[in-house]
Amino acid sequence: MMRILKWMVLLFVSLVVFVVSVDLYISKQAQEHLYSHIKEVPAKKAALVLGTAKYVSRGKKNYFYVYRIRAAVALWKAGKVRAIVVSGDNGTKYYDETTTMQKDLIRAGVPKKYISLDYAGFRTLDSVVRAEAIFNLEDYIIVSQKFHLERALFLAQAKGQKAIGFVAKDIAGTAAAYRMKAREYLARAKAFLDVYVLHTEPKFYGKKERVRYR
Secondary structure, eight states: HHHHHHHHHHHHHHHHHHHHHHHHHHHHHGGGGGEEEGGGGGOOOOOOOOOOOBBOOOGOOOHHHHHHHHHHHHHTTTTSSSOEEEOOOOOTTEEEEEEHHHHHHHHOOOOOEEEEEEEESHHHHHHHHHHHHHHOOOSOOEEHHHHHHHHHHHHHHTTOOOOOOEEEEOOTTTTHHHHHHHHHHHHHHEEEEIIIIIIIOSOOOOSOOOOOOO
16 A cells, blocks of 8 residues: 555656656746847737637636737737738637638738738647648747746747747736746647657648738
8 A cells, every 4th residue: 555655656657757847947937038128029920829718707808818919919009910810710600710710810900901810829739730721821920928938939939830939918917817827837748748758730721821921
């Protein structure tokens, strides 16, 4: 019994060390590719906006979503990008992140013809891989919150892409932020395994899509 307990403790400690190590590695690798101020962001052909739900429980606004849209609009209005690809989950006819993002970008002044929709961005890995495979993006700007961007950039770099990240405003100190941070530890561990062990592919590929640039 004691031997089994020791092995369980050793396994748990090893798991914790692995998760923490991956978290630190991904954060460090992304640092030189992150930009928080619009004036400092190098101009690229396109931005990839990573999707999330517009609303949380009871119809409350999801500010992770709100700030990603604002960040994308800021890039557009500053002339930092000439097209925007929105990538999100459209798993059912009742849930469509991409069309929602498109509509809000249009309301904010981005012309519809310069917004491309990736309906199969079910995971960050899917969005990043499909950015190049389907939309021919290699050297582009990813838009999300810092915790999410770091993982997205890790995936992009692992796939040989030259992506940089524009940091959308966070909602630090809130319960939602703490929940997302806790989930991110596991998501990063999974991303590491997806790249180096499992060699995970997107759920869907499909035909090439033409991105229209202004």
